[in-house]
Amino acid sequence: MQSSEIRQKFLAFFEARGHTVVPSSSLIPDDPSVLLTTAGMQQFKPYYTGDADPVKDFKSLNTVSVQKSFRTSDIDEVGDETHLTFFEMLGNFSFGGYFKEEAITYGHDFITQELGLAISYVTVFKGSDAVPKDTESENIWKSLGVADVREEGMEDVFWGPTGASGPCGPTTEIYCTNANGKDVEIWNIVFNEFLCNGSREQLLAGNAKLIPLEKKGIDTGMGLERLAMISQNKKNIFETDLFAPIVENIDIRASGRNSEKGKRIIADHARAITFLLADGVRPSNKGVGYVLRRLMRRLIIYGVQDALLFDTVIDSYKDFYEELNDENNRDEIIRVAANEYGKFGSTLGRGLNELRRIGEVDAKMAFKLYESFGLPYEMIKDFDDGKNAKNLTREAFDEEFRKHQEISRAGATAKFGGHGLYMKTGEVTIRDESEVEKVTRLHTATHLMHAALRAVLGPEVRQDGSDITVERTRFDFRFGRKVAPEELKKVEEWVNDAISRDLKVEYKEMAYEEALVEGALGFFKEKYPPRVKVYTMFDPKTGEIFSKEFCGGPHVGHTGEVGRFRIVKEESSSAGVRRIRGVVE
Ligand code: GLY
Secondary structure, three states: OOHHHHHHHHHHHHHOOOOEEOOOOOOOOOOOOOOOOOOHHHHHHHHHHOOOOHHHHHOOOEEEEEEEEEOHHHHHHOOOOOOOOEEEEEEEEEEOOOOHHHHHHHHHHHHHHHOOOOOOEEEEEOOOOOOOOOHHHHHHHHHOOOOOEEEEOHHHHEEOOOOOOEEEEEEEEEEEEOOOOOEEEEEEEEEEEEEEOOOHHHHHOOOOOEEEEEEEEEEEEEEHHHHHHHHOOOOOHHHOOOOHHHHHOOOOHHHOOOOHHHHHHHHHHHHHHHHHHHOOOOOOOOHHHHHHHHHHHHHHHOOOOOHHHHHHHHHHHOOOOHHHOOHHHHHHHHHHHHHHHHHHHHHHHHHHHHHHHHOOOOHHHHHHHHHHHOOOHHHHHHHHHHHHHOOOOHHHHHHHHHHHHHHHHOOOOOOOOOOEOEEOOEEOOOOOHHHHHHHHHHHHHHHHHHHHHHHHHOOOOEEEEEEEOOOOEEEEEEOOOOOOHHHHHHHHHHHHHHHHOOOEEEEEEEEHHHHHHOOOEOOOOOOOOOEEEEEEEEOOOOOOEEEEEEOOOOOOOEHHHHOOEEEEEEEEEEOOEEEEEEEEO
16 A cells, blocks of 8 residues: 555544544644654643643544654664654544543554454563553453553553653554565554652652643554555565665765665654654754754765755655645755755865775874764774774774763863854854953853843743853743843843852763753753753862853853853743843843
8 A cells, every 4th residue: 555545544534433634733743852753642641641632623532643752762763674763654643532442442443354464462561560551451352352552561552741841641553564574663552640750860860759640642653655665565664665766766886885785774864854844944063953963964874965856855745745746845844955055065075085095094093083083983994994093992093982082071172061052144263362261251141141131030930042252141931921121130140149159160971861850951952961960069168069051161160250241132032932132240
């Protein structure tokens, strides 16, 4: 069955069973604690928690969608038989409408009757300290004639939450067999019974609470690509009609890295790039813009710059996704891709010339090439059959990377933590030491202002962005109304009090999850690495903590160095977001 038919059948099946068809939401979610949309349920989070009314918005307690999704966690797996970055997710959802019996029966009937496929086996939750074993689902499956029911634990069959908190619960998964005889998970049916007050990582570490939801919900996710692979009896997702036309148009013979895996990576990335660009993301050095840039550079490394490739992707998807059925969008996608190629492609060429000139490189030199020309480790290693990198290892390269991060903390090429250091024309290179010193003081003041805003206005204040130049700091935060002049004065006083106490500024490196548990504030649009730095500003006499944030640094050693802080402007930045500019004197 063609994938376009699978999409339509899925929507029609659930529409006929009382579900309202809802269009895919953007790949960039509203939830500031999540970088990208990873699941169909994300746009429906408030309906599970009771913060929004499904009947008012959808005229039904049940919805169905085909959701554009993106999982950065699978990026290193791309190229095997089943993993992707961008994928389409079929999902049906219920917010207090139905529960296990109907959800499992719908899943069973859609796979076996609508699509005529066989279910190999299913999984159910085996139970944990906090949540009992799901014998109800096991019995439902058996009553439907599925005999092979396997038990799994929290890691595999317990969903969510996505982001900093959210709905979650045990799941049951459906497995089918592909043309290789391999069992593949195709559908995950989640029983949303709880609200978790922390992230998934915190939950798995035993550091979050499960609060029973008033109304139990259903959330399901089925990858269209995997389902098409089973339905079309293919050995891998790249042989399905969703990918075959794209793969056919990829020619990487000239790159010297012509492999099936290379083609798959390019096909995956070309789709992901197209959809990210269509949702308004542009390549940059932070957050989701950085994810996009990494994907684009990988294509460039394979020598792919072809407008034809993007055209093929657009043609394959434009009938279902309106945003691709727009000439202006098409031109813009091709223009941005070509522009990035122009920027990076020539630097890369110079880097390869340099590598050729140097001959054999060690880890230090390889890292220098990466830093100056963006040459990634793999490219240095593979170039000219590996002649120039016989003794280079990934470990040694990573070690150089780590050393460099420590050095850059000290100064000259400052990139200030999660705060943008940008001017209208792009990233600013700080010109001399006095500017580094000034921006460092403003950076510390920004952390203090963030803490002060929460102290004065309440903990609901959430950083939405920030930008520091040599003249001033600019801080955006989510807050529903104008900040009154007397409140601004209090914020200023709070910061200046913290400065006059000459707080000590220190950082500790720790696991991301540990930092979350410690309550460090972050800028959650930013995707953090597994190990992060947390900066704390505390009174050395009493130990009282004034500020604790995820941050790359640098900062002053003592807040006394900041000088006097003054707010110069407060205004609206966008709906629900306020913007404050401050200076240090
Ligand atoms: N939200 C269910 C899933 O994505 O698997």
